[in-house]
Amino acid sequence: MAPTVRPDLAAAHERTWTSLTSAGTWFSAKERRALTRVAIAAMWSGSAEPVDTSAEVSDEAARAAARLASGSPHVTREWYESVRDAIGPLAFVELVGLVAVASAAASFGRTLGLPEIELSDVESSGANDDGPSRIDPPELAEAKWNWVPVAAPADKTAAVVQALTAVPATFDELWSLADAQYIPDAEMVDPKWTRGTLTRVDMELIATRVSFSRECHY
Amino acid sequence: MLSWSGKAHGVTVDLPTLTVGVDHAEVLLEFARVATSPAGDDDELVRVRTALVEALGESVMVDAAAVVANFEMMTRLAEGTGSVLHNMASVRAGTAVGADAFKHHG
Numbered sequence: 001m002a003p004t005v006r007p008d009l010a011a012a013h014e015r016t017w018t019s020l021t022s023a024g025t026w027f028s029a030k031e032r033r034a035l036t037r038v039a040i041a042a043m044w045s046g047s048a049e050p051v052d053t054s055a056e057v058s059d060e061a062a063r064a065a066a067r068l069a070s071g072s073p074h075v076t077r078e079w080y081e082s083v084r085d086a087i088g089p090l091a092f093v094e095l096v097g098l099v100a101v102a103s104a105a106a107s108f109g110r111t112l113g114l115p116e117i118e119l120s121d122v123e124s125s126g127a128n129d130d131g132p133s134r135i136d137p138p139e140l141a142e143a144k145w146n147w148v149p150v151a152a153p154a155d156k157t158a159a160v161v162q163a164l165t166a167v168p169a170t171f172d173e174l175w176s177l178a179d180a181q182y183i184p185d186a187e188m189v190d191p192k193w194t195r196g197t198l199t200r201v202d203m204e205l206i207a208t209r210v211s212f213s214r215e216c217h218y
Numbered sequence: 219m220l221s222w223s224g225k226a227h228g229v230t231v232d233l234p235t236l237t238v239g240v241d242h243a244e245v246l247l248e249f250a251r252v253a254t255s256p257a258g259d260d261d262e263l264v265r266v267r268t269a270l271v272e273a274l275g276e277s278v279m280v281d282a283a284a285v286v287a288n289f290e291m292m293t294r295l296a297e298g299t300g301s302v303l304h305n306m307a308s309v310r311a312g313t314a315v316g317a318d319a320f321k322h323h324g
Contacts, residue, residue: 003271003276003279003280004276004277004280005280006277006280006281009280009284043256043290044256045256046256068294068297068298069294071256075297075298075300077300080298080300093299095298096294096295096298096299097295099294099298100291100292100294100295100298101291103287103290103291103294104287104288104290104291105287107253107254107283107286107287107290108283108284108286108287110253110263111253111263111267111283111286111287112267112280112283113260113263113264113267144302145301145302146299146300146301146302147299147300148299148300159296159299159301159302160292160295160296160299160301163295163296163299163301164295164299174291174295177288177291178288178291178292180284181284181285181287181288181291182284182285182288191223191225191226191227192223192226192227195281197274197275197277197278197280197281198278198281198282198285199223199227199240200223200226200227201223201224201227201229201231201238201240202240202242202246202278202282203223203285204219204223204224205238205240205243205246205247205250206246206247206249206250206282206285206286206289207219207285207288207289207292208219209246209247209250209251209254210250210253210254210285210286210289210290210293211289211292211293213250213251213254213255214254214289214290214293214294214297216292216293216296216297
């Protein structure tokens with residue numbers, strides 16, 4: 001029997017799946033669905049080689065999604081710059097955010113043994129199928145703590161917090177999911193905050209083990 | 219963050235060995251290890267889910283899965299955007315758990 005998921009967490013994941021299959025700021029709905037398929041396949045296989053996307057998205061974007069999702073991608077600034085030059089810096093920011101939230105959504109379902117989400121089911125349940133919004137970014141700045149451009153002023157907050165600020169919709173998508181999965185932003189400064197289940201020490205212990213598995217220095 | 223929260227709770231934390239002074243640390247660590255293994259092994263997942271539910275209850279197991287998912291997300295965010303630590307305490311903590319071996323941002 002499937003475990004009971006608290007309502008705010010279930011709703012956050014439902015929003016995530018809808019977003020992954022809807023148009024973004026720099027990728028169409030069709031492209032985002034293709035990239036989500038690539039990311040989840042790479043996550044389970046551990047392979048940085050993308051599955052066939054039947055030309056629904058550029059090879060450069062598909063290859064980047066597969067590499068980032070594969071688990072231990074060992075990417076370098078030179079790799080980033082080559083992908084950025086091929087797809088554009090703001091599309092790259094959206095791509096990273098998409099891979100990150102797709103990895104979270106897929107991980108959560110698999111860990112709990114929930115039925116696998118069929119992207120086609122999400123598509124038919126009302127996902128937005130328009131083209132990308134191409135909304136103008138905020139004023140951008142070069143950061144010392146990230147290789148991607150960020151909203152100005154740079155380096156006034158933690159690197160992971162400013163990382164997606166160049167694409168506000170992607171920023172909102174990831175951090176609203178983090179609020180439900182981990183700790184609401186306003187409570188981050190309280191080392192004793194809890195939902196009544198895991199303590200903060202328990203959460204940080206799990207976080208440290210996952211970061212070790214992913215070979216993440218940050 | 220682990221050291222900081224442990225200090226607030228009066229819990230001992232030894233980062234190099236990831237030994238934490240709470241009774242259920244091992245079952246949480248094993249749950250996180252199996253949940254992040256790339257090769258899907260459903261039997262292993264059933265085993266660690268059952269162990270965690272028996273030790274701490276279903277709602278804790280669900281929230282543990284959510285934290286695993288969150289850091290599957292955050293590690294890819296940090297990696298893909300070339301995020302670097304700007305806080306020396308965090309850098310030292312990374313060194314303590316051996317994470318420098320994985321430092322590869324150019």
